[in-house]
Amino acid sequence: MSTSGDGFLRDIWYFAVPSxxxxxxxxxxxxxxxxxxxxxxxxxxxxxxxRDICPHRGIPLSDGRMVGDEVECCYxxxxxxxxxxxxxxPSITTEQxxxxxxxxxxxxxxxxxxxxxxxxxxxxxxKNTTAGLPAPGLPEIPDFADKPNIxxxxxxxxxxxxxxxxxxxxAHGPYVHKSIxxxxxxxxxxxxxxxxxxxxGFAMKRHPPSKNAAAYKILGGGIFTEIRFRLPGVRVEHIExxxxxxxxxxxxxxxxxxxxxxxxxxxxxxxxLTPLKPLLVPFVKRFLGQDRDVVVKQQRGLxxxxxxxxxNDSDIQAKWxxxxxxxxDAWRKDGGDFDNPVRDTVLRWRS
Numbered sequence: 001m002s003t004s005g006d007g008f009l010r011d012i013w014y015f016a017v018p019s020x021x022x023x024x025x026x027x028x029x030x031x032x033x034x035x036x037x038x039x040x041x042x043x044x045x046x047x048x049x050x051r052d053i054c055p056h057r058g059i060p061l062s063d064g065r066m067v068g069d070e071v072e073c074c075y076x077x078x079x080x081x082x083x084x085x086x087x088x089x090p091s092i093t094t095e096q097x098x099x100x101x102x103x104x105x106x107x108x109x110x111x112x113x114x115x116x117x118x119x120x121x122x123x124x125x126x127k128n129t130t131a132g133l134p135a136p137g138l139p140e141i142p143d144f145a146d147k148p149n150i151x152x153x154x155x156x157x158x159x160x161x162x163x164x165x166x167x168x169x170x171a172h173g174p175y176v177h178k179s180i181x182x183x184x185x186x187x188x189x190x191x192x193x194x195x196x197x198x199x200x201g202f203a204m205k206r207h208p209p210s211k212n213a214a215a216y217k218i219l220g221g222g223i224f225t226e227i228r229f230r231l232p233g234v235r236v237e238h239i240e241x242x243x244x245x246x247x248x249x250x251x252x253x254x255x256x257x258x259x260x261x262x263x264x265x266x267x268x269x270x271x272x273l274t275p276l277k278p279l280l281v282p283f284v285k286r287f288l289g290q291d292r293d294v295v296v297k298q299q300r301g302l303x304x305x306x307x308x309x310x311x312n313d314s315d316i317q318a319k320w321x322x323x324x325x326x327x328x329d330a331w332r333k334d335g336g337d338f339d340n341p342v343r344d345t346v347l348r349w350r351s
Contacts, residue, residue: 015251029062042069048082051106148265165318201230314349
């Protein structure tokens with residue numbers, strides 16, 4: 001199975017950290033899906049990830065340092081290369097016949113793309129490898145989206161499921177995101193959007209943005225947007241404004257059962273937006289912070305384990321998310337073709 005009792009999908013790629021968070025010659029401690037991970041970057045810029053526990057005496061490897069391109073444990077100087085192989089045990093004498101390379105720590109496949117580090121989180125009882133595994137790869141985003149113009153990360157004190165369905169919720173905007181740049185209760189009106197399946201997820205098909213979404217107007221005229229969601233918790237919004245493009249990439253990553261990180265990156269080709277970056281960054285932080293604040297409030301009610309009521313059509317995307325997770329479980333267990341439960345349809349709601 002690709003999930004366990006924590007409800008986290010396994011055998012899939014997660015966004016770990018923005019690329020800018022890890023410099024050459026540095027190590028970083030990170031907990032992902034409840035597992036201790038140490039991220040390291042070699043002198044040539046290549047990153048890698050290992051289980052953050054030294055097999056000798058259990059101290060975190062992240063408390064050590066980089067020596068050359070290897071991680072050195074701060075306790076006894078054991079060193080591990082990018083594959084997790086122990087290359088040196090200083091306490092062994094020249095007379096002692098001991099092959100340190102027999103000792104290994106778990107290595108996590110790591111890819112750097114779109115200005116972030118993506119980590120493959122396999123099952124805890126299995127070796128983390130993508131060899132022969134038909135797992136979904138990284139999300140497809142436009143070619144221009146290499147290095148983000150804006151990158152914001154924020155902690156959400158909730159399970160990943162509540163963070164994901166909260167961020168994809170189409171009806172909360174007028175109540176949660178109160179702003180002169182966004183819609184409010186007075187501007188609410190009927191919406192009808194075309195949806196359909198996409199790789200390991202679903203898409204709101206290309207359409208003009210809603211008239212009461214004032215934030216889009218800064219991009220000019222002739223605007224079209226497409227929004228795609230894919231497991232485990234990745235949302236891509238591609239906006240076209242004439243010959244210019246803007247992309248919002250949102251990645252939701254579980255740290256533990258009740259701690260989730262949301263990473264939001266914005267990429268654009270509009271030259272006039274770059275001077276506005278000092279104004280746009282606080283807006284992005286405020287917008288994401290409003291989603292976080294409502295999740296904090298939600299936890300007070302969820303503490304009593306209520307039965308949740310999801311309604312059509314505004315909550316269909318949340319229902320799809322849970323069905324997609326179930327289909328992913330079945331696919332990883334039984335093999336064959338992935339059964340995407342989403343079908344072409346029109347969803348209607350007011351916002």
